[in-house]
Amino acid sequence: MKFACLQENLAKGLTTIYRAVPTKSTLPILSNVLLIAEEGRLKLSATNLETAITTHVGAQTEEPGSTTVPAKLLRDFVLNLPPSTINATLKDDILNLTSEKTKSKINGVSSDDYPTLPAFGAELPYVELNPIAFSDAVSVVAFSASTDESRPVFTGVYLNLSEEKLTIAASDGFRLSEKIIDVKEGKLKNFTVIIPAKTILEVSKIFSGSEESIRFGLNEDENLALFKSEDTLIATRILDGQYPDYKRIIPTESELSVEFSPVELLEAVKLTTVFAKDNTSPIKISFDTKGTMKIGLTTQEIGEHQSEISAQVEGEPFEIAFNSKYLLDFLNNVKAERITLKSKGKLTPCLIKPTETEDFIHIIMPMQVQGS
Template sequence: MKLSCLQENLSKGLQTIMYSVPAKSSLPILSNVLIATENGRIKLSSTNLETAITTYVGASVEEEGSTTIPARLLKDFISNLPAGTINMQVKDEILAINSKTTKSKFNGSSAKDFPELPSFPKKSQVLEIDATTLNNAVNIVAFAAGTDTSRPVFTGIYFNYSKGKLTITSTDGFRLSEKILNMKGNVDDFSVVIPAKTIVEVAKIFVASQEPISFVLNQDENLALFKSEDTLIATRILDGQYPDYKKIIPSEHVVKAIFNSPEFTEAVRLTDIFAKESNNTIKIRFDPEGKIKITSLSEETGQHESNLNAEIEGELVEIAFNSKYLLDFLNNIKSEKINFASNGNVSPCVFTTEDQKDFIHIVMPMQI
């Protein structure tokens, strides 16, 4: 293999594939990036056997070939080279890289030892999603996903497509976020759960794409595939039945409120400082007189109370919350106004915003 390319393009490509390079692996080859030539370009691939990423980099190819090189070593090296043309040549699994002022050699391994990589199905129903739209949806949903690997389905994001609507949902059993997107395309209904960490990376990698993201399911191999411009990401679909969360969304409310998001965020953040010794428990009082009072419950570190004005209808209600859950929601939602509704201090509490249509966030109250 012999070729030349621009340092900045190769550095960007290596950064793209790093997500699926495992930090530790019983298979040393998985710590490598597969470098190959294909159709006059450099093909970079990595996999941790759960997720695989392939991206292409423009190059001037003199000789075809392939090899694998330790990914982090190569990424760190290329990112520190000055911008400009670099020349690469592989001989006997040794990669030589020359720039204007440097000469380096990397010991590699045969590409034959690298796992087989998924390819984008040619005959499949494709759902096209605008890259910015997906990124915005993931940002307000993914934070509610669980981290407990003993319940794998809760560590994923639920994608449900039906009648032209794509519903994206996550929950850890204590809070839930749901965003509904209106879609175009002739695609059969489907439901899958995809690892939340992977979806976050998909959204991040493709956020600047000018082309829509092509989303395809390969049920035979239990894969979800995302493709846009020069990059393909394939990930395993999580097994398990996603909970029927719709039944916990309350249809009746005894109190409703509208309040300023920055003011509420500041009040919760200040109260949270005093709540760390009480499992982050804070109490919020919704008064129909137009006042919200937020207090800490632990007296070990002191006491705190924040007050703010709000539009409130219904009964006077006091509800205990985990302040961490509220701050996760508030830090990910960029809106001036928040709408709140609850059917009492033991009922799931509903948060919506004026800026995000077809979005709902639910937080379960704490028992005190």
């Protein structure tokens, strides 16, 4: 193997595949990156057996070949190297790298021992996703998934395609996000899959800067979802199980409707949580038809706090209490000028959404608090 490539390109490629390198694995070779020098390009791959990422970097290849070397070492090295041309030669499983003022040798392991990686077959049916719309959708949905592995489907993000609309949803049983985006339907027709939330966040980060559309395909024989741009392929395990019929908890009517600035609420919630014992404390919100919203918290041993922000309140006001973490997650992830909150009662699912948006909703289950 013998190739030359630019430090900037190799650094970018290594950063992309590094998201799939496991921090710990029972299979030591997985902490390596698989390097394959092909005609005119270098192929980089990594997998943690749940997610596999392959990307390509332009290279002048004098002699094709392959090896695997420690991914962290190579990434740290290339990221620290100044912009330059890197020349690579493999001899006896040792990767020799030289640049203008450096010479390095990295001990490699034969690529024969590396697991086989999924491919996006030419025949695989796919739909096309706009990378920006997809990344935005993931960012307002995935935070609602659970991290509790005891109920695996809740750790996933639900994807449903129907009539060129892709519904993306996630819930941990106490809150729910649902976003609907348009897709360019192709040969892949209506489907429903659940993809681990952690993975779909990685996918969205990798493709968020992309300009070309993403091809999304399903390989149901191997239980894989595949995302592909021109250079990069991400294959990820599909979660087994039936996603709960969450649509039925979406409230359809409300007694109270409140509109406010999310930036003001975020500031008020941050101030209020300073007085909380932990980050799941109930934050009480009360409303006033004269146009205010009060955000308060009392913690016996610490003290109490109340902030006031302006709001347009319609209906008969009552006090609602929310888990502070849920409020912060929503306000930190969802960007909008104005937010509308609709509730039917202090203990029924509460709907929160950007006022001007029809394709995104968030639902939070209020908390019951003493004395309210």
